[in-house]
Amino acid sequence: MRTAYGLCIEGLDEVTELDAGVRAPVGSRPVSVRQRHAVPPPPAPLDADRMVRVLTDGRTLELGRASGDATFYGPPLAADLLAHPYLAPVAVVVNRWAGRETFHAGAFVHTGRAWVVLGGRTAGKSTLLAALAAREVPVLADDVVVCAGGDVLAGPRCVDLREPIPGFGLRTRGVRGDTRLRVTLPAVAPRLPLGGWIFLHWGARPAMTPLGPAEVLARLAARRSLPELPSDPGALLALAARPGYDLTRPRDWAALDATHRLLDTALSAAGPLP
Incomplete structure (x- = not known):
């Protein structure tokens, strides 16, 4: 498990810029990150049970509100890119869903x-x-x-x-x-x-x-x-x-x-x- 931005993150063990093996802050949100080189689902709004958003580079990010699943559709991302900037939109959506600013x-x-x-x-x-x-x-x-x-x-x-x-x-x-x-x-x-x-x-x-x-x-x-x-x-x-x-x-x-x-x-x- 890795932690950052109030998230407990699975699937990013190779991202060394995230804290590992530490106690997560109280109220941390579980998130499971994966990548798929496949056809993405159609866009879905933020207030639905899941969000699907096209990123500026053409990749698509899908987030499940209840499940905490975060899926990037498109060419594989290297670990340095997942640390920053691609973890940022995941953190923003999950924390805003949780009522945080x-x-x-x-x-x-x-x-x-x-x-x-x-x-x-x-x-x-x-x-x-x-x-x-x-x-x-x-x-x-x-x-x-x-x-x-x-x-x-x-x-x-x-x-x-x-x-x-x-x-x-x-x-x-x-x-x-x-x-x-x-x-x-x-x-x-x-x-x-x-x-x-x-x-x-x-x-x-x-x-x-x-x-x-x-x-x-x-x-x-x-x-x-x-x-x-x-x-x-x-x-x-x-x-x-x-x-x-x-x-x-x-x-x-x-x-x-x-x-x-x-x-x-x-x-x-x-x-x-x-």
Whole structure:
């Protein structure tokens, strides 16, 4: 059995980026993953007993809501691809069916709390997380963040980069057909309490700007995965009650040191959990 994203996963024993032989978080959802090079079934909606969705590369993913079966139809996927990005849509659908909120985001750990990093596709989420990992800051997740109650659940133990970060000495290996450089992450707790939210932006100099709860709520509501599935308004309100910040930093590798210092100072002042 392997674990990630609040899932207990069978069928991915060859995926080393997933935790093995550890106690799964309370409430973990069982999922059995398999691959079939066969004609896929026709599409089916998310609110049915099963979901069938065509992925961006033409493969089809079928998920059983009650059974927990996840089947990829198409050419076989290598283990590095199953770790990321193909496990992500499985995690998103299963956790949204379970009533959890998921976001296209990453998360790192500061003073025992998980801080979620959100931004667009070119906002530098993975670069920031890899730079923090190089400073021995624990990274909880990249690509998908799953919130279960007031906790954030750990993802696969890797961060994928489009290009190397100069001056950090990060050990990487080519994955996904050598289109990405993968940083392997050490083990981390399977779930940690949510500290708050960090929204990434590019700008002239590093700056952290606090956000009010109403603004955080509006942004989270707009960024949750699969908005066609219902969300619990009370759960979203509870998530938005945690501190939120806009983090602005320049597109300059040399600014990563200043960004890290700014994060450490601001998050240390955020205070204890309620």
